[in-house]
Amino acid sequence: MKTKKFTGDRIFDFVNVTVILLITIIILVPLLNVLASSFSGSTALAEGGFIFFPKEWSLDNYRAVFKDTSIWKAFFISVAKTVIGVVTHVFFCAMVAFALSKKDLRGRKLYTVMGIITMFFSGGMIPTYLLMKQLGLLNNFMVYILPQLFSYYDVVILMNFFRQIPASLEESAQIDGAGVWKIFLSIAMPLSKPALATIALFNGVYQWNDFMTAKLYMTNKDLYPVQMKLYEIIVQQQAQSMNSIGNVALSTTSKGIQLATIVVTTVPIIIIYPLLQKHFVSGMMLGAVKE
Template identity: 70%
Template sequence: MNLKALKGDRDSRIFDIINITLLLLFTIIIIVPLWNVVVSSFSSGRSLAEGGFIFWPNEFSTENYQAVFRDDHIWQAFFISFAKTVVGVITHVFFCAMVAYGLSKKNLRGRKFYMSMGVVTMFFSGGMIPTYLLIKDLGMLNSFWVYIIPALLSFYDVIILMNFFRSVPDALEESAKIDGGGHWRIFLSIFIPLSMPAMATIALFNGVGQWNDFMTTKLYITDQSLYPLQMMLYEIIVQSQTQSMQNIGSVAIETTTKGVQLATIVVTTLPIVVMYPILQRYFISGVMLGAVKE
């Protein structure tokens, strides 16, 4: 028994060493490029002109960030990104939760038909041109609501919430019905609070998708007052590539454009980095422990 225990401890230590080594390498692969982007954004145009990897800025400068925040379009784009992310996340999660609540009931008429329709949308879509024509006929071109309404429903998120709702004990719903609660009362007072871990996870993923989305703007928006931050970053990158291809301007102009591009990347990424630790505490799925005593 002692030999087996020693062998098991040795295998466990080897496994831990391999895991730690792989995780350290994976962490370095992620952190080093991010560090280079952040440090380069605080470097002067002369340092960026030298090229190469920058571990620490030789000439510390905030000119790139000053150029970003001096632009009124950046502030407008930041407001659009913030508004469409907040409104989009709230409406998406609430709408998916309502659909999931209904589909989680086995006595719902036509439930199998609705499920089949939803599953089909997970694998097939109408395509870009039919979707554009639909958005145009609905009058949502150059409208803020083109960011919100088409993103209201994701059947994948509905399935996640539906399975989570099924884990809610029937005793809670029955006790609420005895007290005179209807479906809306049960949904808002019982299912929503108990499903916070699943809803927070969906909110985080949907929020990241909304914040990083620029394709919707590129397809359906021509009004620059409705451009989000990601579209502004896209235009900065395209302009810098165009200048490089056409050899327009001096090296100082090109490096300044690169510095502004890096500063914009940091500005657009920072809100997600800040929000993730705040939402992470909702991932703990032990909310329902002790909800029912049997």
């Protein structure tokens, strides 16, 4: 049976479609401009304005980015710290959340208060630097991993998911002889894949884009992630541009290098996101409606 739409519903649909279309255009126009400009020559970039299709098609900007062979080592460091960081962060937060989701946990209220405090207060940059120094994490790969192990915000999300698991499942597992670890790994974790994927996506994007950790705690260039390495390339290109003014025409500009680095650092996330999108949407929506 078809239902007839009222005038108000049609107006609502029209406004929704219009707003979504405008937001999409606002998002896509800058992205297209960055992508097209990164493949354009220095003369086209010097003219300024929006570019929706590469002018004077050129790969010089990308050649300048990948000219330094150490960029591949930086990519490896970024991939390693992202993968290891995500796995350890999700697993550690899941363990804490699973324990806090149990009402019979001793000291549960104290642990909850301690977790909430970490959401609103921190030691600040200088005390944190001194702490990392005392822990021996300066110029150490583990500085990318250990400080990011815990996030109480993520613990709260996982706690809500674990609470939705029927108690009868755990009771049945206990009757069959399963211990706490068996229940956590074989029941709680598989049933919470949407939440785990959501947290993994958020933390993975943060780990990949993290720049300040290397800036503050790293002087060993062999441990630079790709973000820090690309920052170095941009600074060097700007210095070369300043030194070359009035001498020779450059095939690349600092702006072109910047645009190329934006594309290089964004593409991996764009590739990975669709793989987690299904779980991400489920994780955001699950629990939103109570029956």
